[in-house]
Amino acid sequence: MTTRERLISTAAQLFRAQGYHATGIAEVLAAARVPKGSLYHHFPAGKADLARAAADFIAEVMLRIVDDAFLPAPSWQHGVATFCHKLAKLFERREKASACPISALLFDGPEEADFRAHAEATFARLIAAMAAHARRLGVEDADGAAELLLVAIEGGWTLARTRRNADVLRRLASRLFP
């Protein structure tokens, strides 16, 4: 793993667990065991630059989980169930204390201006990916279903986090699209 990759994944982890502003650069550098000079070599704009890279990194992970869940699914309902269970497992593996992978980094970022737009685009990509699967699987209102699913897992993750318990994510599937 290169220095750059180590920086990104460490930052993603810490930003999600503690928030952007609550995480100091020194903390990231210590956890990744990278000196300050290297950070500003790879990310000249500093912390904000690093956060953007971390956000993109996480977005890619999420998109892959969506595809992994829906590609082999025989129906939208099956896909949703698989997706929710995958998220619950991810949550339990090592994310209990972390914010939703999608929004965490993108929110209390530096002076929203740029970051909010980035978050909006990332959400749109995720919804589009889900909607494509929904359409392929014969769902009537594919866009509506995708948006509802995103909203639910977003809120579900938040509730799971406060409870330190992923059960609510598992219950979502059968309740959303019975």
Added chain:
Amino acid sequence: MTTRERLISTAAQLFRAQGYHATGIAEVLAAARVPKGSLYHHFPAGKADLARAAADFIAEVMLRIVDDAFLPAPSWQHGVATFCHKLAKLFERREKASACPISALLFDGPEEADFRAHAEATFARLIAAMAAHARRLGVEDADGAAELLLVAIEGGWTLARTRRNADVLRRLASRLFP
């Protein structure tokens, strides 16, 4: 409005808009036009103390919105629709840039320990209030319905915030309990 009240509502507003760590005490004091001494008189434990008070303040507001929406409702569906529209209006009034009233303050709070438990209790109170209305209105799985509603508005608010548009909140009602 007393100094104490002005501190709480100003803090609630700023913490929600920017996050706990991104908001400095000096900023709160300037916005509320309160000198530092007064803050530490009313909240001896400082920023964390103030955040707790602000969180409770917001929780009360949310509970009242729930009751206002469901008490006069002839059915669960009607109540949910009213509730979602009330939230959308609240969002549009002056909250476009703020995080979900419920979770915002409670999350990136100081060293989770105490704050996470507080958030969990607040969510539980809200779900309990919704579930009571659901039961009264003859919903079969009242607890499940309440939890689903909370999850949805939580995620819906987040998505609305990134889009700066409350439409997704309005669409929730008809999609959740058709």
Added chain:
DNA sequence: TCAACAATAGACCAGTCGGTCTAGTCATTC
């Protein structure tokens, strides 16, 4: 009128923040 206490007021402090800067290391060139 005067204690007594609540509340206001802001100067001040140590610690930490993100960021800059210079020096040094290493692999890859010719």
Added chain:
DNA sequence: GAATGACTAGACCGACTGGTCTATTGTTGA
């Protein structure tokens, strides 16, 4: 084997953080 440039390394800096402290003002009851 010297030169080059990507990268590592960390000392250092001004700005700002949350919090403390002392002084002052306002209000109340005797």
